[in-house]
Amino acid sequence: MSVSDAYDAAVRDGTLNDDPAQRAVLPELDRIAAALAVPAKRGLFRRAPDPVPGLYMWGGVGRGKSMLMDLAYAQIDAPKLRRHFHAFMQWVHGEIAQARRQGVDDAIKPVVATLVDQTRLLCFDEMQITDITDAMIVGRLFEGLFAAGVTIITTSNRPPDDLYKDGLNRQLFVPFIDLLKTRLVVHELAAETDYRQGRLAGTPTYFTPADAAARSAIAKVWEDLTQGADNPLTLHVKGREVVLPGYHNGVARASFFDLCGRPLGAADYLALADAVRVLILEDIPSLGRDNFNEAKRFVTLIDALYEGRVRLICSAAAAPEFLYREGEGSFEFERTASRLREMQSDGWGENPAA
Structure with missing residues (x-):
């Protein structure tokens, strides 16, 4: 054939x-x-x-x-x-x-x-x-x-x-x-339709709280986007390894700890944003003085995803405005919360010039 x-x-x-x-x-x-x-x-x-x-x-x-x-x-x-x-x-x-x-x-x-x-x-x-x-x-x-x-x-x-x-x-x-x-x-391939965005149209992309229901919903999104394929992808950035535990055809899946609990920086997140078009990020915790370093990395990650027009699907402990309630950095987080809201809109992430 x-x-x-x-x-x-x-x-x-x-x-x-x-x-x-x-x-x-x-x-x-x-x-x-x-x-x-x-x-x-x-x-x-x-x-x-x-x-x-x-x-x-x-x-x-x-x-x-x-x-x-x-x-x-x-x-x-x-x-x-x-x-x-x-x-x-x-x-x-x-x-x-x-x-x-x-x-x-x-x-x-x-x-x-x-x-x-x-x-x-x-x-x-x-x-x-x-x-x-x-x-x-x-x-x-x-x-x-x-x-x-x-x-x-x-x-x-x-x-x-x-x-x-x-x-x-x-x-x-x-x-x-x-x-x-x-x-x-x-x-x-100058097709007018972004079929990946079409599969996400009307689908919630921000799940809170990060409980069993959220895990089940995200699992369904992952299955729909990847047909259940689940192979890791390792990015090499300046001698470091950035590991995405799940990856298939531009769609990646990782936990908050995978990407923000390790000593990664802007170069790592920029490489990630360049390598994937959809990121499923699970179990974002409440942020504050107790996990200040992780919170700073999360802000840098969101900036890289936003600038790279990467579609974000995530589960979190609270809505964007309530993720970072107190402590140093809470004021600066307002921009991150605003970006998280914007990234939830239908069609966000389309980038004809990519």
Whole structure:
């Protein structure tokens, strides 16, 4: 079955809404699927398979990029691997570290060799580069993969030219952007409908008190947004790890303690806001002098989510205006309470320029 046939079937059974912008990218996915259906030549003196141009699919959040990539992934019959880009880079760092411990001079080569041996297709969800170390590694990594005939499909909220925008030593990263535009077809998915926001329309996003009823309601929201997928995501920020215990397709889930009970700062929260589009944050306690440091981190977190237009769904001990009642910082918290109220409105978080 072609990717287009699978899309038609999903429209007929009501799983998907027929969307012209989504249909416009189906020929590219069909092209890749048909090319990869041809077996790669194997033998003692095998050469790299003829390169199949991949696809860089970008556009606003909730437009169906991940869904289309997953639809193609399910139909393509070839050795393949699908990973969230942050999780993939986490694995790459681990493999490089292991190679260095073994005394390998060029630690990227064995990583490329492992991937080439196992896959003809790599699918990455939500490619974005925010870390200088990743920026330096990813260019050489992709060069090796392309040279070996590996095809890449990736999604992103940004066009290639905006990757690692304003990053440190970005001029060293520009050749990688040129490589992407040479080896991948760049396609903007300009759908008008944000389907993720549609699923949240009319759904409460702030639950108080943080009791069993709130936990049950949030569990239902999580199930609806992720279909029950529950894999952790670890972000690497300046040598630290920011762990999101639950993650799937741009939706993350964590507790207040996970993000505010640890010594994290603005850089960590900015990286989080860049990596997710919806954050489910559970068990926000009453704030005050007894947990002043945690409260300060919470304020910084909300600022990062607000500026990043991340949709917040949370459970808390009290309504925003009553979370921080007394002690140092209570006056400054008024802005945070106001932002929490604004972030509850339907449609908040839509960002066509993302």
